[in-house]
Amino acid sequence: MSEAREVAAAGDGRSDDGSTGGLRLAARGVTHGFEGETVFADVDLAVEPNEVLAVVGPSGSGKTTLLRLLACFEPPAAGVVTANDREVWAMTDEERLRVRRRLGMVFQHRSLFSATVASNAAYGLRVRASWGERIRAAVRGFLGSAETPRAAEEALRTVGMAEKADRHAASLSGGEAQRVAIARALAPEPDVLLFDEPTSNLDPRNTAIVEEAVRAARDRGMGVCLATHDMQQARRVSDRTAVLLGGEIIECGPTAKVFEAPTDSRTREFLDGELVY
Numbered sequence: 655m656s657e658a659r660e661v662a663a664a665g666d667g668r669s670d671d672g673s674t675g676g677l678r679l680a681a682r683g684v685t686h687g688f689e690g691e692t693v694f695a696d697v698d699l700a701v702e703p704n705e706v707l708a709v710v711g712p713s714g715s716g717k718t719t720l721l722r723l724l725a726c727f728e729p730p731a732a733g734v735v736t737a738n739d740r741e742v743w744a745m746t747d748e749e750r751l752r753v754r755r756r757l758g759m760v761f762q763h764r765s766l767f768s769a770t771v772a773s774n775a776a777y778g779l780r781v782r783a784s785w786g787e788r789i790r791a792a793v794r795g796f797l798g799s800a801e802t803p804r805a806a807e808e809a810l811r812t813v814g815m816a817e818k819a820d821r822h823a824a825s826l827s828g829g830e831a832q833r834v835a836i837a838r839a840l841a842p843e844p845d846v847l848l849f850d851e852p853t854s855n856l857d858p859r860n861t862a863i864v865e866e867a868v869r870a871a872r873d874r875g876m877g878v879c880l881a882t883h884d885m886q887q888a889r890r891v892s893d894r895t896a897v898l899l900g901g902e903i904i905e906c907g908p909t910a911k912v913f914e915a916p917t918d919s920r921t922r923e924f925l926d927g928e929l930v931y
């Protein structure tokens with residue numbers, strides 16, 4: 655069976671000719687916690703193609719934990735995570751890996767590799783390349799970053815880091831490293847982006863650059879799940895907002911509606927900064 659057919663048979667959203675359709679990632683009745691303590695229970699949430707979904711909530715409410723479950727890092731304690739309606743933890747390791755390769759992720763404790771900016775940005779492209787491409791690239795010196803693939807270059811340009819492509823990652827400021835981590839996630843054109851506080855280290859100008867990159871990714875058809883405690887950021891970039899509070903999603907809907915006419919009184923209090931957890 656060809657790889658395209660195998661993938662189509664796995665039902666992860668790629669069509670028979672190998673082209674990609676959208677990927678819908680969802681948590682269904684998900685409960686998770688640590689050391690006997692429940693962080694959240696019975697969470698339902700889906701990241702649709704072509705949308706930015708913001709997950710907002712106070713520190714410690716479980717935003718990172720939820721993103722890690724959607725990223726298939728670990729199975730939930732209860733409930734299921736699905737990719738195009740297939741339970742990811744019922745898939746074979748190979749099928750799940752294919753789903754993960756369709757995700758672009760930036761987590762708070764991101765770490766760049768000890769290599770140049772260009773090599774970091776090209777990482778996802780190297781991982782996704784077929785063995786034949788990898789061998790040809792290695793022969794051309796691509797793996798040693800002698801050449802930056804166009805998609806990596808483009809992603810670096812998107813976050814304003816193209817001029818620093820030859821710099822070593824260790825020499826970057828925190829904000830620059832953050833932007834390179836974002837370029838690394840964007841370069842392979844994933845179907846879904848999972849961004850955990852992607853602008854926490856950035857000044858207003860660079861925050862605006864990243865927010866524009868998020869909108870552009872959405873406009874190219876990607877689904878973006880953005881965890882943030884910056885309410886104004888959620889308002890500026892997201893199409894839908896989910897409020898994670900007190901161990902549950904208390905509200906999820908169009909961003910304008912959540913901000914202007916929330917159905918749960920705790921949402922209003924949280925947005926107004928009156929609810930302290």
Ligand SMILES: Nc1ncnc2c1ncn2[C@@H]1O[C@H](COP(=O)(O)OP(=O)(O)OP(=O)(O)O)[C@@H](O)[C@H]1O
Pocket residue numbers: 688689693711712713714715716717718719720883
């Ligand atoms: N690996 C772990 N082991 C034990 N407890 C954990 C682990 N990861 C997270 N927690 C706990 O789970 C809860 C939720 O953490 P999480 O990082 O998901 O919250 P968050 O909403 O992303 O917070 P922040 O906005 O501060 O990043 C916290 O109480 C945290 O201490």
